[in-house]
Amino acid sequence: MSVLDKFSDxxxxxxxxxxxxxxxxxxxxxxxVCGTHTVSIFRSGxxxxxxxxxxxxxxxxxxxxxxxxxxVAMYLDLASRDDVIVATFGDLMRVxxxxxRNLKAAQxxxxxxxxxxxxxxxxxxxxxxxxxKVVFLGIGFETTAPTVAATIQMAAKAGLDxxxxxxxHKLVPPALRALMADPELRVDALIMPGHVTSIxxxxxxxxxxxxxxxxxVVTGFDPLDILQSLLELVRQKNAGRAEVVxxxxxxxxEEGNPKAMSIMNEIFVPADALWRGIGMIPGSGLEIxxxxxxxxxxxxxxxxxxxxxxxxxxxxxxxxxxxxTPNKCPLFGKACTPAKPVGPCMVSTEGSxxxxxxxxxxx
Amino acid sequence: MSDKKVLLDYGSGGKASQxxxxxxxxxxFSNPVLNxxxxxxxxxxxxxxxxxxxxxxxxxxxxxxxxxxSLAVHGTVNDVAMLGARxxxxxxxxxxxxxxxxxxxxxxVASMARAAEKAGVYIVTGDTKVVxxxxxxxxxxxTTGVGTMLTDAYPSGENARPGDVVLVSGTMGDxxxxxxxxxxxxxxxxxxxxxxxxxxxxxEKLVTEVGDIHVLRDPTRGGLATTLNEIAQSSSVGIQxxxxxxxxxxxxxxxxxxxxLDPLYLANEGKFLCILPEDKVEKALxxxxxxxxxxxxxxxxxxxxxxxxxVIMRTPLGGKRLLNMLEGEQLPRIC
Numbered sequence: 001m002s003v004l005d006k007f008s009d010x011x012x013x014x015x016x017x018x019x020x021x022x023x024x025x026x027x028x029x030x031x032x033v034c035g036t037h038t039v040s041i042f043r044s045g046x047x048x049x050x051x052x053x054x055x056x057x058x059x060x061x062x063x064x065x066x067x068x069x070x071x072v073a074m075y076l077d078l079a080s081r082d083d084v085i086v087a088t089f090g091d092l093m094r095v096x097x098x099x100x101r102n103l104k105a106a107q108x109x110x111x112x113x114x115x116x117x118x119x120x121x122x123x124x125x126x127x128x129x130x131x132x133k134v135v136f137l138g139i140g141f142e143t144t145a146p147t148v149a150a151t152i153q154m155a156a157k158a159g160l161d162x163x164x165x166x167x168x169h170k171l172v173p174p175a176l177r178a179l180m181a182d183p184e185l186r187v188d189a190l191i192m193p194g195h196v197t198s199i200x201x202x203x204x205x206x207x208x209x210x211x212x213x214x215x216x217v218v219t220g221f222d223p224l225d226i227l228q229s230l231l232e233l234v235r236q237k238n239a240g241r242a243e244v245v246x247x248x249x250x251x252x253x254e255e256g257n258p259k260a261m262s263i264m265n266e267i268f269v270p271a272d273a274l275w276r277g278i279g280m281i282p283g284s285g286l287e288i289x290x291x292x293x294x295x296x297x298x299x300x301x302x303x304x305x306x307x308x309x310x311x312x313x314x315x316x317x318x319x320x321x322x323x324x325t326p327n328k329c330p331l332f333g334k335a336c337t338p339a340k341p342v343g344p345c346m347v348s349t350e351g352s353x354x355x356x357x358x359x360x361x362x363x
Numbered sequence: 364m365s366d367k368k369v370l371l372d373y374g375s376g377g378k379a380s381q382x383x384x385x386x387x388x389x390x391x392f393s394n395p396v397l398n399x400x401x402x403x404x405x406x407x408x409x410x411x412x413x414x415x416x417x418x419x420x421x422x423x424x425x426x427x428x429x430x431x432x433s434l435a436v437h438g439t440v441n442d443v444a445m446l447g448a449r450x451x452x453x454x455x456x457x458x459x460x461x462x463x464x465x466x467x468x469x470x471x472v473a474s475m476a477r478a479a480e481k482a483g484v485y486i487v488t489g490d491t492k493v494v495x496x497x498x499x500x501x502x503x504x505x506t507t508g509v510g511t512m513l514t515d516a517y518p519s520g521e522n523a524r525p526g527d528v529v530l531v532s533g534t535m536g537d538x539x540x541x542x543x544x545x546x547x548x549x550x551x552x553x554x555x556x557x558x559x560x561x562x563x564x565x566x567e568k569l570v571t572e573v574g575d576i577h578v579l580r581d582p583t584r585g586g587l588a589t590t591l592n593e594i595a596q597s598s599s600v601g602i603q604x605x606x607x608x609x610x611x612x613x614x615x616x617x618x619x620x621x622x623x624l625d626p627l628y629l630a631n632e633g634k635f636l637c638i639l640p641e642d643k644v645e646k647a648l649x650x651x652x653x654x655x656x657x658x659x660x661x662x663x664x665x666x667x668x669x670x671x672x673x674v675i676m677r678t679p680l681g682g683k684r685l686l687n688m689l690e691g692e693q694l695p696r697i698c
């Protein structure tokens with residue numbers, strides 16, 4: 001058995017499941033902040049094995065899902081410009097904007113859209129197309145932002161004047177603070193995103209225990225990681241404790257990744273940001289710092305957010321705030337499917353609606 | 364040919380075209396049917412027959428484990444073979460972008476000739492069009508295949524029956540991940556290689572020596588998951604898979620893990636799945652494992668009357684999840 005296989009070893013997982021069944025006292029409503037945890041819970045079949053009293057709620061941890069309607073409208077307008085090549089990660093291609101339009105449709109209409117696997121490829125694209133303005137869609141959390149920052153550094157070093165980033169990056173801790181302050185939210189504990197935490201370090205969440213008395217665990221994405229974390233949360237809850245525990249020490253150092261943070265903090269500055277379904281959260285986004293504003297697509301190309309009304313009937317906001325499980329949304333599986341997504345939670349590979357639709361055998 | 368690049372003249376129908384046919388295509392594909400060079404190929408073939416056509420536009424045109432030429436032979440040969448037929452003749456039409464290096468075209472044609480010889484089929488007729496630079500991407504190839512049926516009770520996606528067993532001939536996702544990694548220049552830690560191969564000799568043995576094969580399909584685009592969903596729907600049956608039994612190469616598994624892709628939705632070009640009654644399984648596996656294209660064959664699931672139209676996967680933990688049809692193309696994730 002390889003080291004990796006050990007993290008999904010059926011015997012170990014079974015014994016942890018048994019412990020959770022035996023020790024769970026009452027209901028455990030936990031939020032998986034990161035969409036990849038949601039997908040993992042379904043893909044591994046854990047959803048069908050956990051006790052019914054373990055209720056998992058999605059959080060705001062899918063970068064595609066939290067991209068605001070106005071931000072989608074902005075980059076779709078940008079894509080329609082003749083002098084612009086939009087470079088993007090594949091996830092955004094099918095995200096519906098106003099009128100159900102998306103980048104795939106824009107591309108079919110003649111927009112120049114390039115799917116890249118790394119933001120560095122967008123720099124290469126700019127070098128290969130000196131007559132066009134290449135704009136990278138900077139969407140993602142603390143995991144992605146340092147790489148995009150390094151890309152801007154690279155473009156600066158190469159003296160490029162046709163590479164720009166439209167920064168819609170978002171920060172996880174301010175969003176969690178805003179969510180947890182919501183009196184309507186019923187969450188007992190949280191599973192924190194492993195990738196984000198590998199950058200910012202687990203201490204960034206101490207406020208959850210101190211201010212909100214919420215147990216939380218930083219964990220990986222294999223079944224064993226998730227089960228160990230749930231057992232820890234059950235035990236903390238039973239004992240009335242609230243601590244932030246790092247159970248993903250193989251990937252998450254206590255201090256995070258100071259080098260990545262330093263690059264991110266050199267290129268970006270915190271800013272207010274719009275979150276889909278949640279609205280404006282102060283200090284929860286990243287803007288390009290004034291010293292690098294020649295790379296800032298919003299400034300160079302004069303882009304502005306315009307008000308876009310929320311999509312009628314779409315309850316992605318409630319899903320992202322843990323107030324609704326996807327299958328309880330009236331549009332789920334009817335008006336909203338992966339073939340014709342109404343909201344982004346159905347379109348993103350990490351979206352909780354997509355995970356419910358794609359993997360849930362009980363539907 | 365003295366020219367170094369393919370010129371528009373080559374598709375003109377004039378002398379340049381004739382030179383291309385005699386010095387390239389006839390030289391590589393030489394066989395009694397083609398060599399007559401009439402307007403149509405005279406085929407000595409008696410029905411019932413199977414026929415299939417496909418157009419190949421793969422990018423890049425050369426990749427580890429194959430190229431667009433061999434792929435254009437394998438793809439159509441396999442489609443004909445999956446009906447329980449013996450592929451016999453292929454047509455071959457090229458759409459070439461002006462300026463393609465002649466040496467590249469010749470490598471592709473030579474590769475097609477080798478693939479056709481190995482599969483035991485004749486390339487008997489063809490067509491060449493050259494379009495101005497920018498109107499196509501290097502080269503597109505269409506092949507049409509004709510084969511003679513080997514059995515009246517031919518395998519079909521409609522024939523899966525409750526109690527049947529699902530076999531696959533080997534690892535899943537190799538071709539899809541190889542193409543993706545090459546196209547995007549992804550530095551994968553473990554080497555991956557396309558499985559592109561002609562499967563007709565093996566499927567012929569299954570049909571003639573084992574018999575009672577209900578379904579034969581090559582899970583190309585959309586991969587195993589999409590193909591099984593099509594079968595579940597066409598046959599109105601449920602298909603249960605055991606995740607830990609489905610073979611996936613380590614390199615493909617780790618590459619997919621990094622990119623957020625599922626190997627069960629990636630294309631295969633040298634694998635097939637076979638659905639047949641339980642009492643035929645042992646013999647079928649023996650036949651498959653004795654062949655170079657089936658030595659990794661194994662059982663991966665069963666067919667049932669429950670959950671008609673759905674494919675359900677039992678995970679190694681004993682949980683269940685739906686294995687849905689692919690919606691559009693798989694796209695790699697942000698984080």
